[in-house]
Amino acid sequence: MKRHHKAAVAALACTALVLAGCGQGEDTSSSSLDACLTDPAGCNGGERADGGEITWALDGSWGTWNQNTSEGNNAYVSMALVGLWPFTGQFDPNGEYIVNEGIFARAPELVKEDPVTVEYTLKTGANWGDGTDITVDDFIYHWYATSGDASLCEGCDPANITRGSQVESITGDGSTVTVVYKETYHSAEWQYEEVLSEPAHVAEDQGFDWKNDPKEMAAAEDYFSETIPSWSTGPFKIADAKVGEHVIYVPNEDWAGETEVTLDKITFRVIDGLDNITTALRNGEIDGASPFSVNAETITQLQGTEGLEYQVAGGPSWEHIDLNTQNEFLSDPVLRQAVFTAIDVENIISRTYAYVQSDIERKGNHLFRNGSEYYTDYLSATGQGTGDIELAYDLLTEAGYEVEDGVLHTPDGEPVELDFRYSESKENRRITGELVQANLADLGINVELKSIPDADLGTVLGEGDFDMIDFGWSSDPVFVSIASQYWETGSGSNFGGLSDPALDALIAEVNGTLDLDEAAVRANAAVQQVVQDAYSLPIVDTPVAVMVSDRLVNVRDNWASQQRAAYNIAEWGVEGE
Amino acid sequence: MVVFIIRRILLMIPVLLGATILCFVLVDVANDPVQDKIFEISQSTGEPVPQSTIDALESSLYYDRSIPERYWIWLTGFGDTNGDIGLLQGEWGPSIEGSAMDIGYEVSTRFWITLRLVLFATLASIGIAILAGVVSAVKQYSRTDYTLTFLGFLFLAMPIFWLGSLFKEGAVQLNKILGSTVFQTYGSGSTGFRGNGWEVFMDSLPFLIVPTLVLMLGGYAAISRYQRASMLEVMNSDYVRLARAKGVRNRTVMRRHALRTALIPVATFAPLALSGAMGGAMVTESIFGWRGLGVYSLDAINAGDTFAVMAYVLISGVVVLVGVLISDILYGVLDPRIRYE
DSSP: OOHHHHHHHHHHHHHHHHHHHOOOOOOOOOOTTGGGGTOTTTTTOOOBOSOOEEEEEESSOOSOSOTTBSTTOOHHHHHHTTTTOOOSEEEOTTSOEEEOTTTBSSOOEEEEETTEEEEEEBOTTOBOSSSOBOOHHHHHHHHHHTSOOTTTSTTOOBSOOTTGGGEEEEEEETTEEEEEEOTTOOOTTGGGOOOOOSOHHHHHHTTOOTTTOHHHHHHHHHHHHHSOOOOOSSSEEEEEEETTTEEEEEEOTTOOOOSOOOOSEEEEEEOOSHHHHHHHHHTTSOSEEOOSOOOHHHHHHHHTOTTEEEEEEEEEEEEEEEEOTTSTTTTSHHHHHHHHHHOBHHHHHHTTGGGTOTTOOOOOOSSSOTTOTTOOOOSGGGTTTBOOHHHHHHHHHHTTOEEETTEEEOTTSOBOEEEEEEETTOHHHHHHHHHHHHHHHTTTOEEEEEEEOGGGHHHHHHTTOOSEEEEEEEOOSOOTTHHHHHHSTTOTTOTTOOOOHHHHHHHHHHTTOSOHHHHHHHHHHHHHHHHHHTOEEEEEEEEEEEEEETTEESOOOOTTSTTGGGGGGGGOEEBOO | OHHHHHHHHHHHHHHHHHHHHHHHHHHHHHOOHHHHHHHHHHHHHSSOOOHHHHHHHHHHTTTTSOHHHHHHHHHHOOSSOOSSEEGGGTEEOOOTTOTTOOHHHHHHHHHHHHHHHHHHHHHHHHHHHHHHHHHHHHTTTSHHHHHHHHHHHHHHHSOHHHHHHHHHHHHHHHHHHHTSOOSOOSSSSSTTOOOOHHHHHHHHHHHHHHHHHHHHHHHHHHHHHHHHHHHHHHHTSHHHHHHHHTTOOHHHIIIIIIIHHHHHHHHHHHHHHHHHHHHHTHHHHHHHTOOSHHHHHHHHHHHTOHHHHHHHHHHHHHHHHHHHHHHHHHHHHHOTTOOOO
16 A cells, blocks of 8 residues: 555545544524523524424333323323324413313313313314314213223223213214213313324224224224324324334324415334434434433533424423331431431532533422422421531430430440432432432431342332432322322322321312312422421422424423423424514 | 144243333333323423423323333223223324324334344345355364454454444445445435335345445354355264265265255254344344334434334344244254154
């Protein structure tokens, strides 16, 4: 090889390597997503061009098309089907509920309180995208599928039967559908209930006698699980899809909504891993994503890339530390209170989540998000999460605990030892564990950190195989049934085994009123009680990021929707000239 | 030879059975996907999961049976099943990912995706390795030999995930300079693209270049060292010296006498390398988003999706065993000193 050929080869090889190391460009200092801090539901708005295509990344996959079922209860299929699914409505980023304009003429109406009777008025022309109108049968189909009643659907495995099991009857009269609930139903969130899912006429066309045969009903559900939806009640319909990989949408010409759809095509494609998403975004392979995690490295990469905008804010889940009340030591509420008092939550936040969200706030209420009209901070006044070792120590000494040779002993003389469990892939939870370990060491409590393989979190929680644990719950604007799930005695999700009759009574009251404001007052009373029980210590609403190409308009994140940024997909567009 | 092949094929059956039993027990004991699913549902819906749903979930995934029973019905499909399980009946079993996720379809389509990636990379790495190995041996202790040796060790020492990330970032920067997305960094083809084999191949080219380069460089180094050693051994053998002493031209000695013999180890190693790469492309597939067998197995293991893991174990097991068999046969074909009885 001649000398200049060698030089050329070397130069080429070096160029690739050097280029790889100089990926940072100029910082983009301002972003139209910055306005989301003050105008969460209107930021990044603008004129849309007629036409255009968007490719949006999903950071996880799905294995079924039917969201009624347990296997279909997956945030990613919910995102992937956002263009066609018959939602009753969506919460916007302000937490305001917006009724589905493509299906309903107006918001559901409570026509009778006892039994609860709700009237739905269908919009003229509301249809399944195949020329068939939405009818009362579709409401009945959804009821049967989510009833949990084998006489209606034998062998079905609905993810949620809270509403379906409470329906007494559904009748229709023209465009009006009336749902009558059982006497036991008293949810203040009746207007948010999902009432539609799969098209009944498609089930019939496939030969399923779902109305009269519960087994046929289950078979119809299986059919919808395995079949790519050919129908649509939304602004888009599927042109091509592969389960767990992608969904390609084109506009649904039959959509009855009034928002003008401008895009020609939207592609949702699965890209695993935050690094892969940011690289694909920088490389122009995708136009945006709203992944369920974010880290400081991602922020650095996004900061250095022209043509991209991003925003980090509290997302649709919240972090908390729970204590196992069945543990021999933690069964004592005084020790639990002391443990929570010794933990310095602000310090945890500053060393973890604040690296990606500088304006992040400590969460002060288990059920209501900071800033919600129902939010009250019940934690700060108790000293829990303040890292006040002296206060914690006073609590313990009053209860007969003693520190000998730097080790805390129970009134019975036993040294207190606890473990702290966290998902192994969650760096912030590991750091949280280390900080808790340090905080409690000051109290004389030896804490052992034990990681959990990601796939085993459910098992560890279900078996109560922890003393302290850091994990997340989804945060949703709806709250009525949440307290019961988290804290009611015997609840399958009350992983730490709390049993407090006073709390159970308060929880029962939350579900006993149809007035949302009153229900919120009662829910807050339950929060107060659980704070007294020192069972669960909220940390933050987990930060998430939305990252978009600057050519997109009306694309913004939405913590209040499971579909995140895609909640307003009909409004998405490419910036007009 | 035929008897040898039949005997080896029959021996594969107990080997595969042993591997599947071991993997089945390991995956099954280490995971409880039903419990995890229940947690996911309760976390997502904010409601307790009804017992009827838990029962239906256990029943549909056969988690209402003991481990031996589950293995037996996975293998045979005999007994009370939902008709979706039993290898002997052509059913791979249900996936915990969902009923629309057909394990048989997934592994068959993903097999070709992985093969597309691995085949080009392996062939290219073997070709370059032979070239580099021969040149190094012929010019032993020259500057070229040292340079090739250095490059070989350099790529051998680089972890594949790091090399992959480096090249990926390099591709992004090159795209920026070129002002066009020439190199794609994620996926094996355009989303939703359909066409005949040639069209699919052409569509996949922008996605194929960078990961192929990474796999190729990661794989070539070891083979090139192998080839160099083999070539040196042959060049120092008596029959090569004799050929030279007889006045045969150096080029002829190298091509017809030395190289032909020196290629035997690499040629027999090639099927093993290819089959090994089929199972080992996991990292490259993960970095470049190729939804091949490697990523499928990784996801299945992480999710505790026993039947999906079993499908992977079975397919990769067959591929490796067939690779070993071909390798053994090639020994006999290429080296006249070896005879099969």
